[in-house]
Amino acid sequence: GQNIDQPTEMTATEGAIVQINCTYQTSGFNGLFWYQQHAGEAPTFLSYNVLDGLEEKGRFSSFLSRSKGYSYLLLKELQMKDSASYLCAVSDFNKFYFGSGTKLNVKP
C-alpha cells in the first residue's frame, strides 16, 4: 500500500529555521509536492521535487532523496503568517497520495 508519514505538529519561533520531514513508501514515484494550508482555506502549492537534491524558492527549500524515500521542507526566517499545515504529497503516475499534514505553530 501507499504510506506517507510526517510529524503531526511542530512549534518554532519567529525568525528561526524549521525543517519538516516526510518519509514515503509508494508503489510508483513521479514526484513529491509540498502544499501549505491555512485553516479553512485551500491547500496551495509550494514546491515540487522529482530529482534528488535541493530546490530553493525564496524562504522555502525542499529536499528529496529517492533512494531513502525521504523529503524535507525547510522554512527560513519564519514569520507568524507561516503558521499553517504543511502537506507532503507523492504522485505515482496515476494519482496523488497525501500525508496527514504537519501543523506548524510559529510563536513570537
Next chain:
Amino acid sequence: EAGVTQFPSHSVIEKGQTVTLRCDPISGHDNLYWYRRVMGKEIKFLLHFVKESKQDESGMPNNRFLAERTGGTYSTLKVQPAELEDSGVYFCASSRDQGTNSPLHFGNGTRLTVT
C-alpha cells in the same frame, strides 16, 4: 485567473438526506479531482475526471457517491443517502496537464457535517 471554486462552503444535513457539492475548476483545466479529508486523517483521493470522462474512480467509497462532469466544465458530487461517516471536508482540485507532475490547484473545500 479565477481559482477553483466550490459550493457550498458548508453543509449540515441529517443522516439519510441527499447533498450535492459543486466544483468549478480553473478555466482550461481538463483534469478535475475530488478528494476528501475526514477529521484527523489525510486527504484521500476519490476520483479523477479528464474532461467529461471518469479517468479513475477507484477512491469512491461506495455507490452512495455519484460524481458527474457533464460537458467537461464544472463537476458535481452527490451523496445519497448520506451517512454519519461521510462527514468531512471535500476538496476539488484541477490541473492543466494530465501527468501527475503538475501541481494541483485546490478549492477551499466543502465542509460536510452529517448529523
